[in-house]
Amino acid sequence: MKAIALIPGTTTVHLVERPEPTVTTSDEIKVRILRVGICGTDREEAAGGRARAPIGQTELIIGHEMFGQVVQIGQAVTRVKPGDYVVFTVRRGCTKCLPCSMNRSDMCLTGDYLERGIWGLDGYQAEYVVDKEQYIVRLPPELAAVGVLTEPLSVAEKAIDEVVRLQMARLPDAPAHPDWLYGRRCLVAGLGPIGLLAGLALRLRGAEVFGLDIVDEGSARPQWLVHIGGSYIDGRQVSPEKVNQIIGPMDLILEATGVPSLAFNLLDALAPNGVCVLTGIPGGDRPLQIAGAELIRRLVLNNQVMIGSVNASRDHFQMAVDDLMHAHLRWGDHVERLITHRYAYSDVTTALKQQPSDEIKTVIEWTT
Numbered sequence: 001m002k003a004i005a006l007i008p009g010t011t012t013v014h015l016v017e018r019p020e021p022t023v024t025t026s027d028e029i030k031v032r033i034l035r036v037g038i039c040g041t042d043r044e045e046a047a048g049g050r051a052r053a054p055i056g057q058t059e060l061i062i063g064h065e066m067f068g069q070v071v072q073i074g075q076a077v078t079r080v081k082p083g084d085y086v087v088f089t090v091r092r093g094c095t096k097c098l099p100c101s102m103n104r105s106d107m108c109l110t111g112d113y114l115e116r117g118i119w120g121l122d123g124y125q126a127e128y129v130v131d132k133e134q135y136i137v138r139l140p141p142e143l144a145a146v147g148v149l150t151e152p153l154s155v156a157e158k159a160i161d162e163v164v165r166l167q168m169a170r171l172p173d174a175p176a177h178p179d180w181l182y183g184r185r186c187l188v189a190g191l192g193p194i195g196l197l198a199g200l201a202l203r204l205r206g207a208e209v210f211g212l213d214i215v216d217e218g219s220a221r222p223q224w225l226v227h228i229g230g231s232y233i234d235g236r237q238v239s240p241e242k243v244n245q246i247i248g249p250m251d252l253i254l255e256a257t258g259v260p261s262l263a264f265n266l267l268d269a270l271a272p273n274g275v276c277v278l279t280g281i282p283g284g285d286r287p288l289q290i291a292g293a294e295l296i297r298r299l300v301l302n303n304q305v306m307i308g309s310v311n312a313s314r315d316h317f318q319m320a321v322d323d324l325m326h327a328h329l330r331w332g333d334h335v336e337r338l339i340t341h342r343y344a345y346s347d348v349t350t351a352l353k354q355q356p357s358d359e360i361k362t363v364i365e366w367t368t
Contacts, residue, residue: 001017001018001020001126001127002015002016002017002126002127002345003015003016003018003061003125003126004016004061004062004063004125004126004345004348005059005060005061005062006045006046006051006059006060006062007053007058007059007060008051008059008060009048009051010048011046011047011048013046013062013348013349013352015345015346015348016059018061018126020127020128021128021129021130022130023072023073023074023130024130025074026075026076026077027074027076027077027132027133027134028073028074028077028130028131028132028133029070029072029073029074029077029080029086029130029131029132029133029136030070030071030072030073030129030130031066031068031070031071031086031088031128031129031130031131032068032069032070032071032127032128032366033066033067033068033124033125033126033127033128033129033366034067034068034069034085034144034147034365034366034367035066035067035342035363035364035365035367036063036064036065036066036067036123036124036125036148036363036366037065037066037148037149037151037152037193037361037362037364038065038351038352038361038362038363038364039065039152039193040192041064041118042062042063042064042117042352043352043355044283045062045118046062046352046353049283050118050119051118051119052118052119052120053120054120054121054122055120060117060122060123061117061122061123061125061126062117062118062123062125063117063123063124063125063126063364064090064115064116064118064123064124064151065124065148065149065150065151065152065363066087066088066123066129067085067086067087067147067148067150068085068086068087068124068129069083069084069085069086070082070083070084070086071128074133076133077133078133079133079136079138080133080138084138084139085138085139085140085141085143085144085147086136086137086138086139087136087137087139087147087150087151087317087321088116088124088129088135088136088137089135089136089151089154089312089313089317090115090116090118090151090311090312091105091106091108091113091114091115091116091311092105092113092114092115092116092121093105094108094109094110094111094112094113096109096110096112097109097110100113103134103314106158106310106311106312106313106316107313115311116131125345125348125364127366134314135314137150137314137317137318137321138321139321139324140321140325142325142328143321143324143325143328145333145339146328146335146336146338146339147324148361148363149197149320149324149335149338149339149361150317150320150321150324151312151317151320152193152194152197152361153194153197153200153201153320153323153324154312154316154317154319154320155279155309155310155311155312156194156195156197156198156201156254156279157201157312157316157317157319157320158309158311158312158313158316159198159254159277159279159309160181160198160201160202160205160254160277161316162277162307162309163252163254163275163277163307164180164181166275166305166307167180167275168180171273179206181202181205181206181207181252182205182206182207183206183207183208184207184208184251184252185207185208185210185248185249185250185252185271186202186207186208186209186210186250186251186252186253186254187210187211187212187233187243187250187252187253187254187266187269188202188209188210188211188212188230188254188256189212189213189240189254189256189257189262189263189266190212190213190255190256190257190258190259190280191211191212191213191221191222191224191225192221192256192360193338193360193361194279195211195213195254195257196211196221196224196225196338196360197338198254198256198279199211199225199228199230200228200323200327200335201323202252202254203228203229203230204323204326204330207252209225209229209231210230210232210233210247211225211230211231211232212233212235212238212240212243212266213232213233213235214235214236215234216234217232217234219357219358220358220360221360224334224337224338224360227331227334228327228334239265240262240265240266240268240269241265241268241269242268243266243268243269244268244269247269249269249270249271249272249274250269250270250271250274251271251273251274251275252274252276252277253266253267253269253270253274253275253276253277254276254277254279255276255277255278255279256279256280257280258280258281258282258283259280259282260282263276263278263280264290264295267295267299267306270302270304271302272302272303272304273302273303274302274304275305275306275307276304276305276306276307277306277307277308277309278307278309279309279310281310337360338360338361339360339361339362339363340356340358340359340360340361340362341356341359341361341362341363342362342363342364342365343362343365344364344365344368345365345366351364
C-alpha cells in the first residue's frame, strides 16, 4: 500500500510502499483511511523538527488527525462493525504507570508513551491502518464530512473538561449552576483549528466567546467564529494587556497560539478565580522575561490558576464526536467550512509547505 513517510530530523517527505496491515488478534480493527488532517505538528516534523521513527526503522509514517471506515474486525470486537466511520486516538501508553493502564496515556507519568505519526509509532497517512479496539471511536454517518476534525477538537475538549472539573472542585458557588461555563466570559487566543473548535465547544455550552488573533476582521477565521455567535478581538488593535480594560475580565482563557509572551500577557485579562489553560506548544528556546513578582502576587491574591493540557483520552475523542453532532444540528454545514484546503495524497509536499492566507484546516484525501 501507499503511505507518506519522512526521515526524522530531515525535510525528506515522500510516498513509500509498505505492506498492507492485517488483523492478527481478536481485538484489532482494520480501517481504510479516507482523509487525514495537516496541523502544525506535521509541518514541524516535515521541517526537520521533533519526530521519531519506530524502533528498528529509519522512516516514520506521519499523520495523526485521521478519519476512516472499518473494513475488517477481530472476532472479539463489539464497539464497531465493517462500514462504520471511525477515528483512532493518537497516544499509546507506557505500560508502566497507572494512568496509562487506565487508558489515560494523555496523563502519562513516565513520559515513555508513544504517539502515532509523531513519536515512535507509524501514523495514519496511509491507505490502511490497524489498531486495537480500545483506541477507536465511532462516528455517525452524518459526520462523514467533518469527522477529520475529531482529533483537534479532542484537544480543546480535554482542556475545557479539565477547567470545568477544576472549577467545580474548588469554587464554593460552582455547584449552584447546572453548567459552570454557561454565561461565562471566555477568551480563546489563536484562531487556528484548535482555537476555533474550542470556541465551538464553548458556544455549545452557552459561554460568551471572544476570539483573539492578528488577522483582518473580515477574513475567514474571525467570520467563522462570528457565525457561531462569537466576537472577534483584533490583537493589533487591542493588545493582550489591554483586553481587561477595553473588553472586560475573562473567567476562562484558552491559549492556542504557542507564543509564551502572549500567554503570560493574557493573564492581565483573567478575572478573579479564573483559569488560563495552555494548549499551544512553543517552538524554539528563546528566553522570556516576565515580571515574576507581580505575576505571582496576581495569581495568589486573585485565586487564579494557570495549567497546561496536552493530547486527549478516548473519552475526550467521544466528547468531540458528540459536540460535532450537536454543532451539525445547530449550524449545519458551517462546521465543514473549517476545512478550507484539500490535497490528494500524491501532493502532500504542497500541503505541508504552503499555508495560504485563507487557510484554516488542510486535509489529505486518500480516496477520489
